Amino acid sequence: xxxxxxxxxxDSAERAARTRGFDGFSYADLAxxxxxxxxxxxxxxxxxxxLSAAIMKxxxxxxxKACQSIxxxxxxxxxxxxxxxxxxxxxxxxxxSLCLCVSFSTSRNSLPAEVISEIVGFxxxxxxWIAATYHLGGSDRSIAMVHDPAQEAAAxxxxxxxxxxxxxxxxxxxxxxxxxxxxxxxLAR
Amino acid sequence: xxxxxxxxxxDSAERAARTRGFDGFSYADLAxxxxxxxxxxxxxxxxxxxLSAAIMKxxxxxxxKACQSIxxxxxxxxxxxxxxxxxxxxxxxxxxSLCLCVSFSTSRNSLPAEVISEIVGFxxxxxxWIAATYHLGGSDRSIAMVHDPAQEAAAxxxxxxxxxxxxxxxxxxxxxxxxxxxxxxxLAR
DNA sequence: GTCTATAAATCGATAGAC
DNA sequence: GTCTATCGATTTATAGAC
Numbered sequence: 001x002x003x004x005x006x007x008x009x010x011d012s013a014e015r016a017a018r019t020r021g022f023d024g025f026s027y028a029d030l031a032x033x034x035x036x037x038x039x040x041x042x043x044x045x046x047x048x049x050x051l052s053a054a055i056m057k058x059x060x061x062x063x064x065k066a067c068q069s070i071x072x073x074x075x076x077x078x079x080x081x082x083x084x085x086x087x088x089x090x091x092x093x094x095x096x097s098l099c100l101c102v103s104f105s106t107s108r109n110s111l112p113a114e115v116i117s118e119i120v121g122f123x124x125x126x127x128x129w130i131a132a133t134y135h136l137g138g139s140d141r142s143i144a145m146v147h148d149p150a151q152e153a154a155a156x157x158x159x160x161x162x163x164x165x166x167x168x169x170x171x172x173x174x175x176x177x178x179x180x181x182x183x184x185x186x187l188a189r
Numbered sequence: 190x191x192x193x194x195x196x197x198x199x200d201s202a203e204r205a206a207r208t209r210g211f212d213g214f215s216y217a218d219l220a221x222x223x224x225x226x227x228x229x230x231x232x233x234x235x236x237x238x239x240l241s242a243a244i245m246k247x248x249x250x251x252x253x254k255a256c257q258s259i260x261x262x263x264x265x266x267x268x269x270x271x272x273x274x275x276x277x278x279x280x281x282x283x284x285x286s287l288c289l290c291v292s293f294s295t296s297r298n299s300l301p302a303e304v305i306s307e308i309v310g311f312x313x314x315x316x317x318w319i320a321a322t323y324h325l326g327g328s329d330r331s332i333a334m335v336h337d338p339a340q341e342a343a344a345x346x347x348x349x350x351x352x353x354x355x356x357x358x359x360x361x362x363x364x365x366x367x368x369x370x371x372x373x374x375x376l377a378r
Numbered sequence: 379g380t381c382t383a384t385a386a387a388t389c390g391a392t393a394g395a396c
Numbered sequence: 397g398t399c400t401a402t403c404g405a406t407t408t409a410t411a412g413a414c
Contacts, residue, residue, distance in 0.1 A: 021210065023209075023213045023296075024298060026388075026390080028388075040397070040399070042391065105355070105358040106292050107212075108358055110209065110210075123358075154364075154367040154370070154371075155372065157351070158348045158351035158354075162348055163347040165354075166346070169290075169312075179347035180344070181344070182340045182344045183344065216407085217406075227408090227409095228383090228409085237408065
């Protein structure tokens, strides 16, 4: 079945935002990719603010679901954290893309308030999940040297996001692996 | 003595780029802040590409100098790394600003080639300095548990840059301190 | 070195026909 | 739901007077 226009617009907008940033994509870009006129986009999303809020909201939900899938498929904390790292690496799309939350964070002044609170919520969700994963990994001994799960979570999320920045800037995911090597070596397999 | 116009433009452009991103500032913004007409900016910097390359080049030189100052003032690896962390925190300007390298990295497709290679050079310089600092800190026992300085450097730079992202997005430097807490606790004082 | 004036393109958004 | 047509603002950049 063919994608409906609204979903096609969300997909195109997410890809554009993650590749070029909030101030780097326009309705004209989406119109060309989806194959409709740019005026028609306003029927589905009245403003760019509304569209941006919609893709950030959808992105958070998809990521929460992905974390649930990891929990279902991986038993140990170490395996779960390794799976999360892999997902952040996959989000790079070969060095052409970023996590939407990372991409939006450098454009704070351009963002509507809705998007900012979505970004805050996204990170809160991620930090809670990572902290729980460290707690498990400390208990089941699948992550080495866990002292404070909350502190580890804050450090890990920063590292994941920061590692994406260099990999994106140099269009080379190897830089992501480079930054995450030390953490990965703490995980049992 | 009053700042010359060219320097005033560089200062204004750097501040704008670090606050709003490459695609988020315009010649009109700089003109208003510096107090000249926007056409006059082209006399000093013919294109936005040239202006951006100039601020990135100056930023790299200033940061290299700052690292030299740290080396001169701090004897141990731990003290040097702590000073670098403090500098990344100060660059936040209370949550209103980012490292220029961080800000530019999400706008790769809009950047002229000159700026991209400057960004690559900036990170290479930082990684070399951080790795050397870890090496020293391992030797003088002022940084705990140092195994591979190069890997530590890659992880640390990612963490510094990533920690800025959240602090900027939420306009609160406390989030930066949160992410860096674990690393800071490894440093002797 | 700074100005006025202007160009050509693009931005997000709206009105109204179909 | 998509279209054509258009609006007003803004973008980077240039020409030429002073």
